[in-house]
Amino acid sequence: MKIKLIFLNLIIFVSGCTSQSITISTSIPPPLVISNSDLRVVSFFNNNVNNYQFKSEVLEKTDNSWEINFQDTQKNIFTIILNSFFDNNNISDNFDNISDTSADLIIGFNLESFELLTPQIASNDKYSIWIKYKINIYDQKKDLIQNWSITGYGEQLTGAFKGNDAILNAISLALRDVGANLTIKLESDMQELLNLVQ
């Protein structure tokens, strides 16, 4: 560990300020939940969920700038969760394209914030990621019935990881945590949702 830290400091000192580009393609397993076959659900995703690209500001001289391309990872994760809960889940391009009465429940996803702490910024030996989504739920008349904030946190010690693996793992853990928190929220509020749309 100590040797790794010495070499890491040496590498940072030698390399100075650089730009790192990474692409996220993580996924989650299908949640272990009971599915509902009665409700017709349509989901839509804002652009920052469909194809988000994060670019960090350089705060420290020795820090790297990060460009993180999420591709459609977030959309895929939310779709896996919704497909586990609802047998009848369809995706729409946007909210306006969803016709009245075509769904019992409409769920919209919006990325509200993404925060990254590197070991250089936080003066520690880990990457920390925090993500927050705003999730709007509408009934079949497209009236807003619920508004949820779902967050996710992931951290990864740099210790045993090579290259960008530590930051990639921290992001995967944060997205997995988002999926876990959304699943638990859906599971606990399912009866309330059913009551609201019936």
Added chain:
Amino acid sequence: MIVVNKILTTGFISLIIISGCSTTRIDEEVSAAYSIKEGESIVLLSDSYHTGNKTENDFMDCLNKSLLRKQNTFNIISTNDFQNMFYPWFEPSTAPQKIDDLPKLLNKEIIKNKLDQLQIKYLIKITGETKTNASSGALSCAAGPGGGGCFGFAWWDDTSSYEASIWDLSQEVSVGNVSASVSGTSVIPAIIIPIPILARTQSNACVGLSEQIAGFFSK
């Protein structure tokens, strides 16, 4: 020349003695009756980083592999496989942190049925980490057109301290705790070439704790 050789030899021997100077402490506590049959399974799960726990991923990998080698009575479902099969109920932010959290989770029929189907009888919660307590010395390296080299001496003390709390999932009680704590000193003397002499406290703690867990279930 003979004097120099004697000094070097003495220094080398003392270095080996310093690096070999590690201590291991092992504890076991039984709080309820337990037994495991052939075909039943256990799972190792580290406490969450959400609660400040810092058990390393490589320690969990080592513990899974070491326990697999040390016994053939029961099955060990790897931590990653278990978390994927039961997603999202045993994630860092959702897994039960105390034994009192278990009933709420096990009341969910879908989880209880899957645990029964896989014959998972015990969940072993791991806490702890490897810490550097103190370090000292100086090591400097230089390189020029004629070559390069390092000179100096650095050392540090590590303590690897881990505890396993064994939960019976059918009775929803903690049946016991085992722990392993290993302290050791690592040194890097450098005369042109640095020679790291490392006290492998984490891997020794991994071996110690896996022997403790295997021994716990063999009684």
